[in-house]
Amino acid sequence: MKLRDENKIDRQDFFSLLLEAKDKEGLTFNEIVGQCYMSFLAGFDTSSQTISYCIHQLAHNEDMQDKLRQEIFENLGTDFRKYTYEDILKLPYLDKVFHETLRLYPVLGFLNRICIKPYKVPGTNVVLDKGTPVLISTLGFQHNPEYFPDPLKFDPERFSEDKPLIPFSFQPFGKGPRSCIGMCYGKLQTKLGIAALISQFKFLPSPKTPRLVELDKLAKSLVMITKKGIVVRVLKLQGQ
Template structure:
């Protein structure tokens, strides 16, 4: 009887109060008479994410329901867990958020915990003055001079990338180009970032690639954890929760600390990303001519930025490169046209792929941009309001701390912006075509002061990979590739289920 009384007088009222609290939370947009996607426990408007739907697919469903049908022309309310957030798709409003009123939306609202989860405190996630300091200090990493030096490293790895297709040509077996692209970018980033010889191409994989899968394919439970961390950042920080798995943190911290220790002990100097971070740690600057500063960074900061540079560059670049190869295999006329341009430019440059030669390949850039339009590695952008921000159209206030989401994938596939959007057509990015479109209908790298800092490096890496392969190989689609392509809901980036299998032959 005592237990029953406890259940009746304590537990049931508590559950009722919890139910009413949750129900009240999910009335936020209804109370404001604002169009919204209904939310429910536990993930708000994102139930099924990571198991049934990709994050991008859920936002695209909202885009199709509200923007494309005319129910709402600028934005739609959603719920991230219990928290109201705003899905914005009006291009002028997006420009305001990313560029014109950047100071009102300078942070992404991602979880990071410098004390308990040091690798999470990287440039993509950190906020405020520390972000501004690191962004300013690291921007010189991607000047033309430093890029030219890194290009020499990319070129050294290029021959091995080309030769790894030999066995598929000889055996007449299809190649999974996503896996091969990952090995290539893993070796490039490993060398350019840390001076490490990952040998992924030679050994058909590396430990860093295994670690990469843990980062970008977190599984249902870790997906739920990441969702919780973003939804309840303050509570998660107080509880000391970690976004990065402990074994990943230990492995990567050991790699960075051992490499830094070896270089400092033996006075080893390399012109790579880690060397610049070491200069920032020891001198507070990455430029040789600048005076030393008292504002330096810690070893944990070094490891966090190296972690971001490696994994973001390795995975996003391989995604872009493999999708470009797929689209070229599916559109042989485009592949032939690109090959003609590559051969013409190389003939004028002594037959060598150089940094300058790649800059002359304008059709190549159109091919890559059209690939990034159809298959943006990051299908959405996220910002949070640093202060209350009043919108007049639509008539609503974005409250301080409220998240704003920009559905990049949906905008890139909007038929009112890009006619027949599923068709691969590099001519969309001819200069005259670009000029007549809105400046913010193409956002693969974001925009404004918080755009992708490694954008130029990523483009260089993909350009070289395509020039090296297309100049000497011909790609066609193998029947193992499942068409139409299906997004892998378990991946945090846009990745295809079942792989991208292509047949390869020599030109």
């Protein structure tokens, strides 16, 4: 910040916008640091976590992993450096695997809102006053057997076209005007990350790989945190 300030460097990037806001709107140093931190967390950690959960599930489900690899090789070839935006988004099985990963492990386990007018919850005597913070449990919805039978089973076929979802039961990117602004980019980088890994490596469970990743429920974190990390066996594919 000092370097850019002193040398009047404008690189037309995210950081330049923050420095402009500092000058024009009085953004403080801590606010700038906070924005940068959130940008890394929201922009990258969400996708890298989803990739990790996905690989963990594919290590346990070799048939699904083979099916996905076949779809990738048949449609995009074996060199992930050549995969394009359009290519990545048109793979139906990758789409199902991606969504099922986010259903089982939504990066953000809840959405938060503040009530802007008194609201009576239908069918109850509960009235939310204006100003009440409201937490909506995405994890709760997405693990509810009423909406997703056998909810802890990893089953990408839940997202088949002929099986419409119950409205609002699946919201890994949130809903409404404050939903995720990076959804398209997040989908792209996550799917590309999965495709790049699957095209080069085979993943298998190791003795240290639990069937379901244990989440640290007491972690004071906005995004979900694993208790013991994610461990899998990685084998380089022949010829890749």
